[in-house]
Amino acid sequence: MDLELGQLRALAAAVRAGTLDGAARELRITPSAVSQRLKALEAATGRVLLVRSKPVRVTDSGAAVLRLARQVELLAADTARDLDDEGDGGPVPVPIAVNADSLATWVLPALAPLADDHRFDLHRADQQDTGDLLRDGTVMAAVTAEADPVPGCRVTRLGVMRYRPTATRAFARRWFPDGVSAGALSAAPVVVFDRSDDLQHAYLRRWGVEAPPTHYVPSSADYLRAVALGFGWGTLPDLQVAMARDTEVAELVEIDPDGATDVVLYWQQWRLRSPALDRVAEAVLGAARRHLDRQVRR
Secondary structure, eight states: OOOOHHHHHHHHHHHHHSSHHHHHHHHTSOHHHHHHHHHHHHHHHTSOOEEOSSSOEEOHHHHHHHHHHHHHHHHHHHHHHHHOTTSOOOOEEEEEEEOHHHIIIIIHHHHGGGTTTEEEEEEEOOTTTHHHHHHTTSOSEEEESOOSOOTTEEEEEEEEEEEEEEEEHHHHHHHOTTOOOHHHHHHSOEEESOTTOOHHHHHHHHTTOOOOOEEEOOSHHHHHHHHHTTSOBEEEEHHHHHHSOHHHHTTEEESOTTOOEEEEEEEEEESOOOHHHHHHHHHHHHHHHHHTTOOOOO
């Protein structure tokens, strides 16, 4: 295959932007030029790489070429910075998948010192699903619950986020006056992040409970606020509670001292040697050492 850099960049930009028009704006060329590059890339590979839906999506063959495109982008950006006498070759694109609670607590402060030199494209997904974004080439690194390395990646343990079933004092008095039980959990409303979030349901299954009244609040900050406002009980990470304002958590109590759930997180990144990606990994691992594995609520 004879693949050109411009063609690979067109594929990566189209997936990143979701449309050919968006890719054209990013690359500062016309949508027609983007389309021509993509057609040439598909001709060179002999495969259909992109479904022209809204947003566009890669085929299985496209995912393999997208991984190559991302790698080439990263190496090209690293090389440009090496060749620039001022050390200012432009920001390096780094797409990363992160679970919502890590994004809301410790990941953003870890990445902030690198923001001038890196162009972060953060994808929020459940820690059980972030590995899929590595497999299809959408991201080059991920905070994930997967301990086994994704093909082509190396994995490092980050630490543990501990979650505890929590509610307001008033909610606990109303729904759990005699403590947590299967009957009480069946009736008490629960707050769930989204339909891929299994933390609450995993806890309920321990009690043999399947379908209590459920509120869905797909934002970490708003999830905590919903629990603090008495919408229902929910599993909150120790780290988020510790970082919240006192007024947000003053009335929160743990409803089951034996109900904590530990979620072990890992950092997976491409095996590609890149100074930019290595700097990101160093920042993430350093922040994880400072914040994870610390059980701040007793």
